[in-house]
Amino acid sequence: MNRPFRILGLQQIAIGGPDRMKLRTLWVDLFGLGLEGDFTSERENVVEDIAVLGRGAHRVEVDLMQPLDPARKPRVDEPPLNHVGLWVDDLPRAVEWLTAQGLRFAPGGIRRGAAGHDIVFVHPRGNEQFPLCGEGVLIELVQAPPDVIVALTQ
Template sequence: MIGRGLLRLFSERPFKVLGVQQIALGHLDKSVLTAFWSETLGIPKIGNYQSEKENVNEDILRIGEGHTAVEIDLMQPIDPEKSPKVHKTALNHFGLWIDDLPACVKHLESKGVQMTPGGIRKGAAGFDVAFVHPKSTGGILLELVQFPK
């Protein structure tokens, strides 16, 4: 149970989080990430960005439309020895809503994508979930979540 002091602190916040705007994934070779996220999953690539100052070369993908769209930035360092090191640290995992989870898992497996042990199962929030092994995504554990019917 949240104490009154914490509850007041949270209720007095002058902003609220509205949703996910972007997820940035780093790798020494962004083509590994792009192959999975754009080519295998079919998430459209909408642009590129490169900055010497930020030491980044990235492909920009987008899921959805308008203000609810989520951008996925697939980044590699221009120089792995310089900072910032956009390929570090690793993101543990994140979830994507999927409209037909069994069909998705079957399709991915047919393409050689490695899933984690356990198959489709109930996740912590009560939705059916399955996980794509980091070996298939360039190092990031991906949770696939069945969108409610």
Template structure:
């Protein structure tokens, strides 16, 4: 049957200050932050944390007149919606329409992470705002190259920034036309952070999550081995005898 529900994709939580709430979900609960991106069509910025297969999505209102801002004004922070994953959104919506359940306007649209999404009104679902989401294709159609994005989330990079000039090394959490969410630290502090780990210490230096608008990004360099120099990741692991993922959860590891 097309349009099957595959499971719960995420729980959407409306928040006033996402950075304050990340202190709970990421710092205290220890959930790795996967990505953050603005969804212009919804007037929100999303922050996705991995909770062992079911994401927690923190929702920040960017449009003061948008639906999320109105929700926060009426009801305050809290659970906003439950998102169900489906293998065929169009087929699922057609089956629901045949049963008299219509998607909220404008129906299917683009959502976070390249997904196609639609929402169902709580009056049709027992009081719960439901989001239905179909993930983007993971395999290319005939004629497409299927080239993998070298700067996808999880990649360790050095970001060269302007106004002011900075160099930041960290793991990409999200990247879009709006900019780059990077969890890391200043390149000049990298060696001190590695030395700290080599001594078995976890402070005072620590990576932090930062968002850099596209206008500030001069260039990105992916961390990789060269003929003359091992990668930053490899040097970290050789000096500390620990995996870099312990200090930067979710980083894509090099082949060993």
């Protein structure tokens, strides 16, 4: 298959729970990941800590998320492994090609993500128009910056 883009590596995993402080205790205090920042979005019903593992192009975010309002959707803690993020070398071309193959994307299209990179989500479930999907897993495709592209393709 001749695809016009490459998946370069793991960019992030996002883990949700009802109390992100318990997640922080495990991932930051016990496992020793660095805490780099936080992010809050009313629209996405999320407050998250951004923990990091590794450096440079091999740096992986571990987003520790809880819903702002547990009574509202989306529920970032259901399922607890919320999503997996993958570095992509050419996000617009990837979306165009994958859509033509029948892959379903979540509403919202390409947009700026919490870490400042352009992102898009592959829907966890297919439908009649777009039968291909994440097969139960929400997948985030993330536009890799030039230095990451160089480092992960050498």
